[in-house]
Amino acid sequence: MTRTLITGGLVVTAAEETHADVLVEDGRVAALATPGSQQWTADRVIDASRKYVVPGGVDAHTHMEMPFGGTFSSDTFETGTRAAAWGGTTTIIDFAIQSKGGSLRAGLDAWHEKADGRCAIDYGFHMIASDVNESTLKEMDALVEEGVTSFKLFMAYPGVFYSDDGQILRAMQRAGQNGGLIMVHAENGIAIDVLVEQAVARGHTDPRVHGEVRKALLEAEATYRAIKLAQVAGAPLYVVHVSAAEAVAELTRARDEGLNVFGETCPQYLFLSTDNLAEPDFEGAKYVCSTPLRPREHQAALWRGLRSNDLQVVSTDHCPFCFTGQKELGRGDFSKIPNGLPGVENRMDLLHQAVVDGHISRRRWIEIACATPARMFGLYPQKGTIAPGSDADIVIYDPRAEQVISAETHHMNVDYSAYEGRRLTGRVETVLSRGEPVISQRTYTGRAGHGAYTPRSTCQYLN
Numbered sequence: 247m248t249r250t251l252i253t254g255g256l257v258v259t260a261a262e263e264t265h266a267d268v269l270v271e272d273g274r275v276a277a278l279a280t281p282g283s284q285q286w287t288a289d290r291v292i293d294a295s296r297k298y299v300v301p302g303g304v305d306a307h308t309h310m311e312m313p314f315g316g317t318f319s320s321d322t323f324e325t326g327t328r329a330a331a332w333g334g335t336t337t338i339i340d341f342a343i344q345s346k347g348g349s350l351r352a353g354l355d356a357w358h359e360k361a362d363g364r365c366a367i368d369y370g371f372h373m374i375a376s377d378v379n380e381s382t383l384k385e386m387d388a389l390v391e392e393g394v395t396s397f398k399l400f401m402a403y404p405g406v407f408y409s410d411d412g413q414i415l416r417a418m419q420r421a422g423q424n425g426g427l428i429m430v431h432a433e434n435g436i437a438i439d440v441l442v443e444q445a446v447a448r449g450h451t452d453p454r455v456h457g458e459v460r461k462a463l464l465e466a467e468a469t470y471r472a473i474k475l476a477q478v479a480g481a482p483l484y485v486v487h488v489s490a491a492e493a494v495a496e497l498t499r500a501r502d503e504g505l506n507v508f509g510e511t512c513p514q515y516l517f518l519s520t521d522n523l524a525e526p527d528f529e530g531a532k533y534v535c536s537t538p539l540r541p542r543e544h545q546a547a548l549w550r551g552l553r554s555n556d557l558q559v560v561s562t563d564h565c566p567f568c569f570t571g572q573k574e575l576g577r578g579d580f581s582k583i584p585n586g587l588p589g590v591e592n593r594m595d596l597l598h599q600a601v602v603d604g605h606i607s608r609r610r611w612i613e614i615a616c617a618t619p620a621r622m623f624g625l626y627p628q629k630g631t632i633a634p635g636s637d638a639d640i641v642i643y644d645p646r647a648e649q650v651i652s653a654e655t656h657h658m659n660v661d662y663s664a665y666e667g668r669r670l671t672g673r674v675e676t677v678l679s680r681g682e683p684v685i686s687q688r689t690y691t692g693r694a695g696h697g698a699y700t701p702r703s704t705c706q707y708l709n
């Protein structure tokens with residue numbers, strides 16, 4: 247039985263902050279006690295004085311090795327989960343994809359194959375349903391039973407992942423019966439494609455135009471429609487990567503009515519803007535993702551939503567494409583730029599900076615980055631907290647260390663950083679995954695294959 251003792255740190259969970267020693271036994275948290283009050287012996291002692299001891303991050307939205315836009319996102323499960331660990335994230339939930347004409351099962355099997363034996367940290371899967379038909383609906387029941395309890399549907403990307411309103415309603419009805427959670431990419435893709443075609447025909451082809459055609463109103467309209475469909479179906483709804491103030495307003499209205507409607511935003515919408523998309527010499531391509539970055543004014547609504555709990559989760563939507571050779575596929579036509587940003591390594595630090603800057607409290611940082619994603623997707627209290635019986639997924643965080651984000655020093659397999667040159671206060675020092683050190687005093691000590699597939703129960707966040 248391996249025992250690790252973490253002494254003298256400030257243990258921060260979503261519920262409380264307390265100075266405590268933490269005893270870890272056989273991969274789980276065994277006990278917490280007032281510092282120095284117990285005579286615990288241990289194989290390994292970690293001095294956490296002047297540090298925070300926080301739950302490992304739960305990033306509920308990643309895309310490793312995702313086929314998209316004629317290429318694949320550039321992080322494998324091996325490189326992406328290692329980078330996640332460097333950034334204090336100890337669980338990811340990635341999206342397995344059903345291909346058109348294929349089954350959910352075949353898609354899920356393919357994602358298990360990509361991930362099994364390669365991950366540095368624990369992982370689960372959501373399922374992207376891109377072909378909702380009678381057999382898909384039946385398969386949903388089986389997947390929920392075995393721990394894939396959430397399904398993403400796209401109102402965007404016609405011809406690729408798009409589902410029409412009838413398909414979305416059917417999937418929601420099924421989820422209403424089997425306990426699954428429907429996640430929606432809420433943008434009116436049909437209308438957006440008209441605007442894309444018109445813009446390109448006029449010769450407006452720069453990355454900046456990506457942000458102009460994917461209008462905030464079309465995100466808000468789709469968000470409203472998804473909410474109404476979920477209401478008709480009697481199912482809960484989780485809207486992914488919310489970026490527009492108008493979409494937050496729709497979520498707020500629905501939540502004020504008492505509906506089980508939830509929203510996720512991502513660091514890129516909180517820290518970046520259309521100014522980045524407008525960077526010259528095609529540099530704006532680095533910031534092309536959907537929903538798109540918005541004018542800076544939207545950020546206040548997102549921060550407000552996070553404080554008021556109209557937005558509950560911050561995930562990364564990590565979907566990296568190298569600038570050279572991948573983003574460049576869209577030179578001369580912004581609509582061919584593969585959509586997605588890297589960020590799995592940066593989320594915990596950027597959100598700690600939000601604590602430093604006064605946007606959110608320390609406990610809210612842990613709530614939106616660890617506890618609520620675990621609850622939302624059926625992993626709590628195994629993940630997302632530090633309590634007796636929980637997995638010992640623990641980060642020793644130095645709140646005073648200074649760092650500068652750069653592609654030169656990050657660990658994601660991508661040739662740029664969306665946050666290049668940004669100065670942050672706070673840095674991950676040591677990371678335990680089920681009690682095993684994966685980062686030790688800023689050295690990688692993990693291994694591919696340590697990370698285990700983690701089946702999930704159904705949403706634990708409903709009214």
Ligand SMILES: NC(=O)NCCC(=O)O
Nearest residue numbers: 535536537563565585586
């Ligand atoms: N978000 C993005 O631009 N790429 C990943 C796919 C998605 O989440 O829509």
Ligand SMILES: [Zn+2]
Nearest residue numbers: 431486536537
């Ligand atoms: Zn999406």
Ligand SMILES: [Zn+2]
Nearest residue numbers: 307309563565
């Ligand atoms: Zn995504």
